[in-house]
Amino acid sequence: MKSLIDSQLAARVAQDIPDGSYVNLGIGKPTHVSGHVPEGREVIYHSENGILGVGPTPEKGTEDLELIDASKRYITTAPGAAFFEHSDSFAMMRGGHIDIAVLGAYQVAENGDLANWATLDEKFPPAVGGAMDLVVGVPTVLVMMKHVDRDGSPKLLKECTYPLTGLGVVSRVYTDLAVLDVTPDGFRLVELTEGNSLEEVQSVTEAKILT
Amino acid sequence: MDKSVADLASAVAPITDGASLMIGGFGSSGIPFGLIDALLETGVSGLTVISNNAGAEETGIAKLLKAGMVAKVICSYPRSPGSVWFERRYEAGEIELEVVPQGTLAERIRAAGAGLGGFLTPTAYGTLLAEGKETRIIDGRGYVMEAPLHADFALLRAERGDKWGNLSFHATARNFNPVMATAARHAIVEVRHLSDTPLDPETVVTPGIFVQSVVEYGVRP
Numbered sequence: 001m002k003s004l005i006d007s008q009l010a011a012r013v014a015q016d017i018p019d020g021s022y023v024n025l026g027i028g029k030p031t032h033v034s035g036h037v038p039e040g041r042e043v044i045y046h047s048e049n050g051i052l053g054v055g056p057t058p059e060k061g062t063e064d065l066e067l068i069d070a071s072k073r074y075i076t077t078a079p080g081a082a083f084f085e086h087s088d089s090f091a092m093m094r095g096g097h098i099d100i101a102v103l104g105a106y107q108v109a110e111n112g113d114l115a116n117w118a119t120l121d122e123k124f125p126p127a128v129g130g131a132m133d134l135v136v137g138v139p140t141v142l143v144m145m146k147h148v149d150r151d152g153s154p155k156l157l158k159e160c161t162y163p164l165t166g167l168g169v170v171s172r173v174y175t176d177l178a179v180l181d182v183t184p185d186g187f188r189l190v191e192l193t194e195g196n197s198l199e200e201v202q203s204v205t206e207a208k209i210l211t
Numbered sequence: 212m213d214k215s216v217a218d219l220a221s222a223v224a225p226i227t228d229g230a231s232l233m234i235g236g237f238g239s240s241g242i243p244f245g246l247i248d249a250l251l252e253t254g255v256s257g258l259t260v261i262s263n264n265a266g267a268e269e270t271g272i273a274k275l276l277k278a279g280m281v282a283k284v285i286c287s288y289p290r291s292p293g294s295v296w297f298e299r300r301y302e303a304g305e306i307e308l309e310v311v312p313q314g315t316l317a318e319r320i321r322a323a324g325a326g327l328g329g330f331l332t333p334t335a336y337g338t339l340l341a342e343g344k345e346t347r348i349i350d351g352r353g354y355v356m357e358a359p360l361h362a363d364f365a366l367l368r369a370e371r372g373d374k375w376g377n378l379s380f381h382a383t384a385r386n387f388n389p390v391m392a393t394a395a396r397h398a399i400v401e402v403r404h405l406s407d408t409p410l411d412p413e414t415v416v417t418p419g420i421f422v423q424s425v426v427e428y429g430v431r432p
Contacts, residue, residue: 049383050383050385051382051383066383067240068238072238072239083380083385084385085385085416086317086389087317087321094314125289125310127288127290128312129287130287130312132334132340133312133315136332163338164338165338167337
């Protein structure tokens with residue numbers, strides 16, 4: 001099957017970020033989305049640690065060590081940026097003021113349940129961060145992830161087996177193999193990565209893909 | 212009124228064994244490194260640390276964990292890159308961990324500072340982190356009852372302060388520092404610049420009423 005690489009996937013998600021949006025990008029793959037938003041669109045990025053208006057990565061040697069994003073990477077400010085403290089930051093998230101969140105995931109279920117904070121492996125201490133607050137408050141939650149796990153097991157499921165981050169919160173899933181909407185009836189195909197057939201993608205998806 | 216303290220050691224001197232301690236910062240930003248180093252020298256133990264992260268490498272909170280001074284950590288994200296001392300103590304069963312969603316952590320602290328008995332949040336409803344907690348359905352949506360979170364002390368970092376305890380911050384080093392100042396009985400702040408003159412009231416982010424002592428520590432990480 002044809003599989004998008006991470007930068008292609010980020011570019012695909014970026015196409016769906018409208019001009020004028022306030023967007024929170026989760027740690028990992030989603031941070032790359034901002035580099036691919038088409039010219040001419042002004043998007044304001046929120047980072048949970050207290051900034052609206054995250055700008056590009058600073059040039060080497062010009063970093064401000066106290067100006068970082070939620071992934072703990074050095075950032076700059078974009079025009080119109082603002083700093084604020086944590087209560088305000090989470091009021092923006094929980095209070096429905098952010099338009100779009102882009103998150104990674106371990107698993108997504110056909111009813112929109114999201115699992116992205118803990119596995120069943122007790123060796124690892126749980127770490128939830130701001131994901132649970134984000135998904136209850138942001139109206140459009142986009143997930144970008146690999147279609148199947150490293151061991152080949154499906155990640156698009158009838159029901160999640162890992163602990164949930166939020167219930168029925170995912171709007172759309174972008175994987176290396178396909179784009180799928182979460183609808184009241186389940187996953188509905190938006191598009192296949194060029195060169196893939198529905199049968200092929202369905203064969204590595206536990207949940208039924210509607211067309 | 213003069214809340215300024217001569218040095219870091221005097222600033223942390225009131226902290227005793229078993230104290231609960233809010234520590235400001237997120238990742239590497241806004242952490243009171245000077246106060247943590249001074250606390251390390253006191254050798255107090257059995258601390259409860261309330262902070263977003265649980266330290267990384269050999270800096271900040273990781274030093275307190277390494278020294279065995281911490282009994283319990285309340286945080287949202289203990290497993291950061293390089294958080295080896297947290298992982299070591301956790302795996303050995305030497306510390307208790309309470310994981311709290313980050314916005315719920317901030318709001319529990321805010322509720323304590325604002326004198327509230329708790330609040331209802333949709334965050335974590337229906338998940339593992341809501342187990343055993345009171346829930347309510349309001350207008351068809353599920354909410355979880357969360358309790359206020361107080362502390363005996365807060366160790367904080369700000370960019371500027373004056374002797375009245377007024378504070379202003381730099382960039383994303385603000386994070387949890389202002390809200391933690393409100394919820395601790397005794398908030399201790401290291402400031403990069405201790406101003407001889409009062410801060411411009413228009414630029415004050417944390418009013419001095421929430422701060423008990425201010426000490427200058429000019430080192431920026």
